[in-house]
Amino acid sequence: MTTKPSQAKTPTLIKLCRLIYCILRALAIGPSLAICTLSASAQDTLALREVQVVGSPLPTLRTRVASLSARAIDIMPRRMGAKDPLKLLALLSGAATTGELTNGMMVQGCGASLNRYEIDGAGVVNPEHMLGLYSAFNGPHFAATALAPNGHLASQSNFIGALITARTPSQPDTAVWVEAAAGFIEAHASASFPLTSRSSLRLSARRSYLDLLFPGALHIDHGQLRYNFDDFNTTFISQMGSVGTLRVNGFYSSDRLGLHDDLYDTDGHFAWHNAMGAVSLEPAKWGAGAHSINLSSYGATFDISQAAIRASLPSSLTQLSYRGDWHHKGWSFGVEGLVRWTREQYNKEATARPPWRKSLEASVYGSYRLVFRKLAAEIGFRATSYTDCRGYRRFYPLPRLNLRLPLTAGIVAEASFSLLVQTLHMVKESATGLPSDFWTPATRLLSPTTARSFSLGLNAPLSWNMSLRVDAYYRSLSNVTEYVGSMFNMLNHDYRPLDDALSGTGRAMGIGLTLMHASEHVQGWLSYTLGRSETYIAALAACYFPSIHDRRHDLKAVVSYTPRAGWRFGLTAVYATGTPYTAAKFGYMIGENFIWEYYPRNSSRLPSYCRVDIGAEWTFYHGGALQQRLGVGIYNVLCTRNILFTYPSYTAKEGLRQVESSLQIPIPSLTYTIIFGS
Amino acid sequence: MKYFILLLLVPLMSACDAGRDPLSPSAAELPVVVEGWIEQDYPPLVMVTHAADLKDGIGPLEEYVEKWVRVSVAVDGGRPQMLTGKIDNRYNPPFVFSTSRIRGRVGSRYTLMVETERDTIVATAVIPPPLPIDSLTVTPTSVDSLRSIILWAHVQQSDTVYYKIFASSRAMGETRLYSSFLGTFAPADYRANEGRTVNRGIHGTSIAGEPFSPLWNVGDVATVELATMTREGYDFWTAYEASVSLGGNLFFPVASGCPTNLHSRHGMAKGFWLGYGASVRYVPVH
Numbered sequence: 001m002t003t004k005p006s007q008a009k010t011p012t013l014i015k016l017c018r019l020i021y022c023i024l025r026a027l028a029i030g031p032s033l034a035i036c037t038l039s040a041s042a043q044d045t046l047a048l049r050e051v052q053v054v055g056s057p058l059p060t061l062r063t064r065v066a067s068l069s070a071r072a073i074d075i076m077p078r079r080m081g082a083k084d085p086l087k088l089l090a091l092l093s094g095a096a097t098t099g100e101l102t103n104g105m106m107v108q109g110c111g112a113s114l115n116r117y118e119i120d121g122a123g124v125v126n127p128e129h130m131l132g133l134y135s136a137f138n139g140p141h142f143a144a145t146a147l148a149p150n151g152h153l154a155s156q157s158n159f160i161g162a163l164i165t166a167r168t169p170s171q172p173d174t175a176v177w178v179e180a181a182a183g184f185i186e187a188h189a190s191a192s193f194p195l196t197s198r199s200s201l202r203l204s205a206r207r208s209y210l211d212l213l214f215p216g217a218l219h220i221d222h223g224q225l226r227y228n229f230d231d232f233n234t235t236f237i238s239q240m241g242s243v244g245t246l247r248v249n250g251f252y253s254s255d256r257l258g259l260h261d262d263l264y265d266t267d268g269h270f271a272w273h274n275a276m277g278a279v280s281l282e283p284a285k286w287g288a289g290a291h292s293i294n295l296s297s298y299g300a301t302f303d304i305s306q307a308a309i310r311a312s313l314p315s316s317l318t319q320l321s322y323r324g325d326w327h328h329k330g331w332s333f334g335v336e337g338l339v340r341w342t343r344e345q346y347n348k349e350a351t352a353r354p355p356w357r358k359s360l361e362a363s364v365y366g367s368y369r370l371v372f373r374k375l376a377a378e379i380g381f382r383a384t385s386y387t388d389c390r391g392y393r394r395f396y397p398l399p400r401l402n403l404r405l406p407l408t409a410g411i412v413a414e415a416s417f418s419l420l421v422q423t424l425h426m427v428k429e430s431a432t433g434l435p436s437d438f439w440t441p442a443t444r445l446l447s448p449t450t451a452r453s454f455s456l457g458l459n460a461p462l463s464w465n466m467s468l469r470v471d472a473y474y475r476s477l478s479n480v481t482e483y484v485g486s487m488f489n490m491l492n493h494d495y496r497p498l499d500d501a502l503s504g505t506g507r508a509m510g511i512g513l514t515l516m517h518a519s520e521h522v523q524g525w526l527s528y529t530l531g532r533s534e535t536y537i538a539a540l541a542a543c544y545f546p547s548i549h550d551r552r553h554d555l556k557a558v559v560s561y562t563p564r565a566g567w568r569f570g571l572t573a574v575y576a577t578g579t580p581y582t583a584a585k586f587g588y589m590i591g592e593n594f595i596w597e598y599y600p601r602n603s604s605r606l607p608s609y610c611r612v613d614i615g616a617e618w619t620f621y622h623g624g625a626l627q628q629r630l631g632v633g634i635y636n637v638l639c640t641r642n643i644l645f646t647y648p649s650y651t652a653k654e655g656l657r658q659v660e661s662s663l664q665i666p667i668p669s670l671t672y673t674i675i676f677g678s
Numbered sequence: 679m680k681y682f683i684l685l686l687l688v689p690l691m692s693a694c695d696a697g698r699d700p701l702s703p704s705a706a707e708l709p710v711v712v713e714g715w716i717e718q719d720y721p722p723l724v725m726v727t728h729a730a731d732l733k734d735g736i737g738p739l740e741e742y743v744e745k746w747v748r749v750s751v752a753v754d755g756g757r758p759q760m761l762t763g764k765i766d767n768r769y770n771p772p773f774v775f776s777t778s779r780i781r782g783r784v785g786s787r788y789t790l791m792v793e794t795e796r797d798t799i800v801a802t803a804v805i806p807p808p809l810p811i812d813s814l815t816v817t818p819t820s821v822d823s824l825r826s827i828i829l830w831a832h833v834q835q836s837d838t839v840y841y842k843i844f845a846s847s848r849a850m851g852e853t854r855l856y857s858s859f860l861g862t863f864a865p866a867d868y869r870a871n872e873g874r875t876v877n878r879g880i881h882g883t884s885i886a887g888e889p890f891s892p893l894w895n896v897g898d899v900a901t902v903e904l905a906t907m908t909r910e911g912y913d914f915w916t917a918y919e920a921s922v923s924l925g926g927n928l929f930f931p932v933a934s935g936c937p938t939n940l941h942s943r944h945g946m947a948k949g950f951w952l953g954y955g956a957s958v959r960y961v962p963v964h
Contacts, residue, residue, distance in 0.1 A: 263891040265819045307826040307875035486920040487930035493866035582933035588711040588729040591857045592881035597935040647926040650882045656736040
């Protein structure tokens with residue numbers, strides 16, 4: 001009797017991969033689409049007058065970058081009447097839903113201060129407006145805005161979180177174009193003028209006037225709030241023949257929040273301003289050097305007084321950087337130098353102004369792109385040296401690896417690994433993002449934040465004009481900062497906020513799915529993220545606790561429907577499980593007030609967040625180059641009561657109550673838009 | 679295939695656990711609370727209660743009073759003197775422990791012992807020298823009917839003595855002195871050319887219905903006490919003010935309790951035992 005030799009069992013993981021591959025291949029019917037890029041509708045036509053193509057001979061590596069063109073931003077639903085690219089990108093998978101009043105974008109478990117924002121490659125610090133209503137990126141000014149949550153390249157400046165880039169047109173505008181819009185809260189305008197046949201100037205401005213139209217609309221308890229913001233952009237583009245393209249960018253934004261409370265005899269003035277200027281030269285030929293110089297400045301003011309008690313807390317940050325990049329065949333290499341001046345927050349009423357603290361960061365990088373059969377790889381290495389004015393020095397070797405493997409039928413698999421460092425900390429004294437938060441450079445006491453980042457991704461075109469992106473990520477972080485002091489510390493003579501800034505470690509992991517659809521009448525996406533973000537600080541807890549922006553489930557849908565020319569309807573729906581907070585465990589009476597003792601930090605969850613926004617836009621006049629539109633929208637149309645914050649309160653009359661701060665009212669918007677040229 | 683499905687379900691199931699709230703504390707975990715102080719020339723005053731589990735709600739405050747406890751105070755290491763419990767309607771809950779045999783003296787050390795069924799709590803307090811109030815000035819505010827009170831005193835720089843303002847309003851029928859809002863300060867926080875604001879005290883048992891204002895109504899008579907205390911008192915009252923005023927603040931929430939200078943066998947005591955060097959003045963608000 002003979003027996004067949006036993007066959008080696010195929011490992012379960014390989015079976016799993018084969019199964020996924022077969023499913024995707026079966027679905028890959030129909031035209032493939034540009035992944036994660038919403039294209040213009042089929043009825044648009046473009047008249048090309050001059051075309052210049054400058055490209056790398058190697059394939060584009062980072063298809064996991066989610067990019068929104070200006071046309072896509074125009075099509076997708078507006079937020080309170082404004083085309084806000086950052087708020088739109090925040091609806092993709094990986095970006096956590098933020099409640100009202102909270103500004104910043106939390107991506108793949110990292111806090112907002114770990115992101116890098118760029119305009120044409122030049123860094124901008126914190127381009128957000130207070131109260132979480134708008135970002136400071138004026139949508140019509142930019143040709144495209146992109147979000148890259150991971151897959152850091154060796155050529156990129158040092159940061160830990162996501163890269164959010166806004167790009168102006170690659171070529172000078174050749175025709176006059178103007179767009180202006182006015183709504184209940186803000187008005188904005190953008191215009192582009194060709195100066196010569198090879199140069200153009202683009203200007204944008206935005207200003208809010210909520211106080212003017214609705215005085216008294218904003219209040220907190222018995223205090224009246226006055227809030228205004230503005231932002232300005234300017235871009236000069238000039239093609240200088242064989243030298244390349246010269247680009248000059250300017251950006252300025254400011255927020256001003258005033259508080260007056262008669263009952264408490266309290267006055268407050270809170271403001272931040274943000275400025276950036278950059279000059280860059282992009283070479284005409286692949287391989288020639290690209291150079292850019294960038295100057296950015298961020299300043300914050302937090303002034304508050306209660307009768308004779310006063311605190312005035314300014315802080316500021318200025319950065320000057322130079323960057324040069326060169327390419328030769330598959331090689332890329334470059335240098336980047338950064339000088340940073342910071343003045344940390346101090347109380348002007350109590351102490352003398354501290355001197356500027358200077359720090360230096362210098363980096364060199366090299367990377368090589370190779371293609372082996374279908375596998376494309378970029379192997380990079382970045383070396384960063386950091387020093388502050390007090391002799392603190394650190395050196396960081398930062399390897400980077402990005403892989404891309406096209407499978408069949410348009411399916412692309414990607415993977416990345418990076419070691420990352422960030423030498424600037426945000427000390428976050430407020431829960432929502434206010435000018436009480438300030439930037440501080442890494443020092444001997446607060447080391448730079450470092451991270452290891454891993455990611456896997458899959459892009460697949462599907463049938464019915466759909467595409468699917470899957471992103472899995474894991475990040476481990478060291479030297480993350482958390483502030484544990486109280487606002488009243490600001491009033492003390494010995495106020496040293498860094499004494500209350502603790503360091504710890506963090507980790508974030510998750511998987512995100514984005515299903516996109518783009519057809520003639522319907523564009524949009526459905527995104528889902530399952531994620532976990534945790535922090536460990538020995539002084540606060542014995543083990544990891546949820547980070548303040550941790551959202552376990554995050555589901556978002558964005559749809560734009562154009563039934564016929566001149567009409568467009570939009571819907572945004574968000575559902576996310578609640579963020580962590582620290583709940584009170586028991587209370588005891590002292591001085592006839594109840595004092596609460598709390599459960600472990602961030603061990604409870606707020607209720608889930610749910611919101612639906614709707615909008616409609618009617619182009620009631622379209623003659624030649626002129627368009628006029630009227631748009632209406634309702635933010636939180638279902639009047640969902642989203643709890644922002646909850647705490648116990650005791651009074652003799654009402655006894656014990658669980659008080660909840662929430663937004664429940666719908667916010668309508670009415671926007672008139674006029675566009676000349678396009 | 680079945681393993682694949684199970685693999686998908688695992689993260690979902692573990693994620694579902696994230697929303698569960700922690701269990702409420704058992705009765706044995708609720709601490710004993712001591713609110714006690716002694717001022718120069720006055721007898722010690724101690725209130726003993728226990729904490730309330732929030733899940734059960736908060737009933738009448740009398741339910742939380744610990745009446746059947748032994749409270750004693752020893753002066754400068756001498757023999758402990760028992761304090762007697764009695765009804766005192768100036769306080770809420772209106773049950774206090776005191777004795778007429780002890781009067782506070784500047785510089786003396788007073789050791790408190792509270793013995794309950796579950797625990798024994800010990801603490802020590804010293805009375806620092808008092809600082810006289812030079813004057814209290816009433817200043818107008820942006821509201822015609824409200825005034826601000828500024829306290830003036832010769833505050834000396836020191837690393838060992840800190841200050842606490844207590845206040846009460848006769849018009850509001852307040853029968854005890856309450857912690858004045860933002861009334862805790864270190865010597866270096868006092869500016870001789872600006873004085874220090876005397877705010878009304880926030881308390882949960884204030885007159886129902888009125889929106890609280892730290893300012894003073896015209897026609898009122900304010901009782902103001904400037905108390906000197908040690909660093910322990912400064913740390914406690916600083917955390918107390920943050921907890922009371924910022925515990926419900928959406929933008930700057932505070933979710934930490936108060937420190938204590940009480941020592942107990944089981945580490946479950948909350949509150950304080952402090953010595954105050956006190957200076958009291960009255961000012962009509964006009």
